[in-house]
Amino acid sequence: MGADLTAAHQVATFPETTVCILGESGAGKEVLARAIHAASGCSPASFVPINCAAIPESLLESELFGHAKGAFTGAESSREGKCARARGGTLFLDEIGDMPLVLQAKLLRLLEEKVYEVLGSDITQKADFRVIVATHQNLKELSQQGRFRTDLFYRLNVFPLTIPPLRERKEDIPALAEHFLATFRQHQGKSLPGLSRAALDHLLAHDWPGNVRELRNRLEYATIITNGELIQPHHLRL
Numbered sequence: 001m002g003a004d005l006t007a008a009h010q011v012a013t014f015p016e017t018t019v020c021i022l023g024e025s026g027a028g029k030e031v032l033a034r035a036i037h038a039a040s041g042c043s044p045a046s047f048v049p050i051n052c053a054a055i056p057e058s059l060l061e062s063e064l065f066g067h068a069k070g071a072f073t074g075a076e077s078s079r080e081g082k083c084a085r086a087r088g089g090t091l092f093l094d095e096i097g098d099m100p101l102v103l104q105a106k107l108l109r110l111l112e113e114k115v116y117e118v119l120g121s122d123i124t125q126k127a128d129f130r131v132i133v134a135t136h137q138n139l140k141e142l143s144q145q146g147r148f149r150t151d152l153f154y155r156l157n158v159f160p161l162t163i164p165p166l167r168e169r170k171e172d173i174p175a176l177a178e179h180f181l182a183t184f185r186q187h188q189g190k191s192l193p194g195l196s197r198a199a200l201d202h203l204l205a206h207d208w209p210g211n212v213r214e215l216r217n218r219l220e221y222a223t224i225i226t227n228g229e230l231i232q233p234h235h236l237r238l
Helices: 005-011 029-039 057-065 101-113 139-144 150-156 170-188 197-205 211-225
Strands: 019-022 047-051 090-094 115-117 124-126 130-135 159-162
Touching: 005 029, 005 159, 019 029, 029 047, 029 090, 029 130, 057 101, 101 115, 101 150, 139 150, 170 197, 170 211, 197 211
Parallel strands: 019 130, 019 159, 047 090, 090 130
Antiparallel strands: 115 124
């Protein structure tokens, strides 16, 4: 992964510790978060991700904490949030730098007091899950600009892990490629012999501006268009 895997493995055994994963977009931050979750012995199903940048501000609080019936116009029934689904596992907050300030205060309470409240309810819920956050932004700079709470920044900065871009850790490419090929074998249900030496050399020579996400996409394309033969350079369409 390029990050300090020894530190990542060690923190996996301390579920009370919040982990902050830093790195460029597509560098594999969620892959590392899932690895920490798996190393803690939790079920894969209890890893619950939420992308703070992909959900409108008006819906993010409900998505995160859930809502009670009648909490707002259109809330015709109660809805369970990501926090409830993460019980006994991990809540992964991707792109934490894009979380609205008003929600940052509620996240700080969740981290400090290990409790939260469903939107439209005054019943306190216990936050019995690990929190891992990730961002490609500089949270310290955001806090200095008033766009991120300073107290939350220091609360999240307890255990930072930085993932270098893939172009700076090409030695990881063979292992990452095999990991993705194993996933595609399972999902596609067909024989995938693997990469030819020429294809692997092709991968190692590329600069990967899209990082791990680009690698995964290229390999997925290649596995779809091949039929039982080794992947060759022209299958990768780099």
